[in-house]
Amino acid sequence: MSDLPARIDIQEEGPREGFQIEPGPIATDRKIALIDALTETGLKKIQVASFVNPKRVPGWADAGEVVAGFKRKPGVAHHVLWLNEKGLERALACQDIDMFGSISTTTSETFMGMNTNRGFAENVVVQRNQIATYKQHGVPVTRASIMTAFGCNFEGDIAPARVVERLEELIGLAEDEAVDIKIISLADTVGWATPRSVKQVVGAVRDRWPDKRICLHLHDTRGCGIANVYAGLELGVDLYDASVAGLGGCPFAGHKGAAGNVCTEDMVFMCEEMGIETGIDLEALIEAARLAEDIVGHDLPGKVMRGGALSALRREAKARARRA
């Protein structure tokens, strides 16, 4: 009936996503406290900061201090985001940061134009240059990402064939440059996905590239996030981006009211309850989610941090049964 994976990997994006979008300033030591808490949960990949123009993203003006300050732990890869060579150079100057390169495109030239002022043709040049820069710095290029893979606020519905076509171009140029893309990341950038479109797009991409690992980057804009995760699980997709407590939102044009990524601890709860291993300590992650909420100073959308895990209830139920 389905092909649920035995285990999945979750890439935590909460700190980077969340602190970029919050309106108020957040103290550097609070950002570090959240990263340190997440590092102890069993998460293996955590995106901790964004090396971007502080004039455009003031929430990350302290990226350098954050990256200098958090505790490293063997087996946990901390990585950072950058959008240009200057950002990459700042990242390269950091100690103990997991460096991997990513190339990207969108399904929608309108969306791309609105957000990066590029067309598809120009993006090919930019991505090719990006690969050259990565090579120059010895950074492995492992990931090809496609935004608006399930629909676009400007171009509407997107056929799965278009996703494949845009990825052909992107992965084709990687192959031209002798770069081996291991992961294809499908992003529901503006929250159009439903379980049906997840199945259609993942199916089409997997048919074309059966040997590459698929990652789903899902936003919970219209409440389908966790159902979309479940649709991915049913297809055996075993790599997901997520955001603790549901931190974040979408900084893109034309996208008011956007919710953040799917909530990490809600996803961990669902997976572990279904026997899918995540390697994550749910109770510790719930504590981190509560810390995130305390740091931003307002309610965040995560549910299981309010509803609670089931382990304590199970223990009490067993003790009650013994007493009876």
Added chain:
Amino acid sequence: MSDLPARIDIQEEGPREGFQIEPGPIATDRKIALIDALTETGLKKIQVASFVNPKRVPGWADAGEVVAGFKRKPGVAHHVLWLNEKGLERALACQDIDMFGSISTTTSETFMGMNTNRGFAENVVVQRNQIATYKQHGVPVTRASIMTAFGCNFEGDIAPARVVERLEELIGLAEDEAVDIKIISLADTVGWATPRSVKQVVGAVRDRWPDKRICLHLHDTRGCGIANVYAGLELGVDLYDASVAGLGGCPFAGHKGAAGNVCTEDMVFMCEEMGIETGIDLEALIEAARLAEDIVGHDLPGKVMRGGALSALRREAKARARRA
């Protein structure tokens, strides 16, 4: 791969659930305004009030006025909740209220004892008397409900066989009384369900009663609500309870932090986007959800009322494509 239904029915429970749980008093005319708005969305069944002890549920002290005040519409069944004969008699005295009887049990005798002070044996007597009362008043008994069908805060995990066993008793007594139960309602009263347990429990119940219609009553306590709906859809379940804007919570013992039912408009969004007909005008329902939020005076959990429907974006995308 799956057996998605062509259309589903949604039973709206927002007004009754929501106004029961909100701490502050809500003006009667505001309650009526929400019911009137919901009546115009295409919903066919709306639970509008609770005839319960006003000392215990002060939020429904005005149930009579609410029921007297909202506008009726042909084809829309408005119904009310009651918990004892006195409540039933108040309901029977109302004009144009859809009357159907329901009998109920739980999987967990501890839960039942905590919340109704009954054991299983006593509940059989109570349900039998309830059927007699319904018969006396000419109210058809069509529904058998089971609470904590997916897990219990006091007894822990619940085997699907236990759900069947408890339903055997309940449906058996209905048969003894020559009552034909049409609908089996499986309630995730305290938010333990995941897509896996939905499939297990629905599968077990359907194997035993292939001719009865299954209804899922799902709470979003731990963020899996919409994924659980999707799991139900994949099994062809075509009847769901839901709550506009995610209004509500759970009044039961030992259940702090409980979320309300799955959000109606998020469910409608997902279904309609997947080609499953709901008969509901999503834009009108989103307006009702925003009204609900305005009435309670705080954020409610619904997502699509913030993210917005896709129809306007699709129209603009088409206009943009024509201009290009």
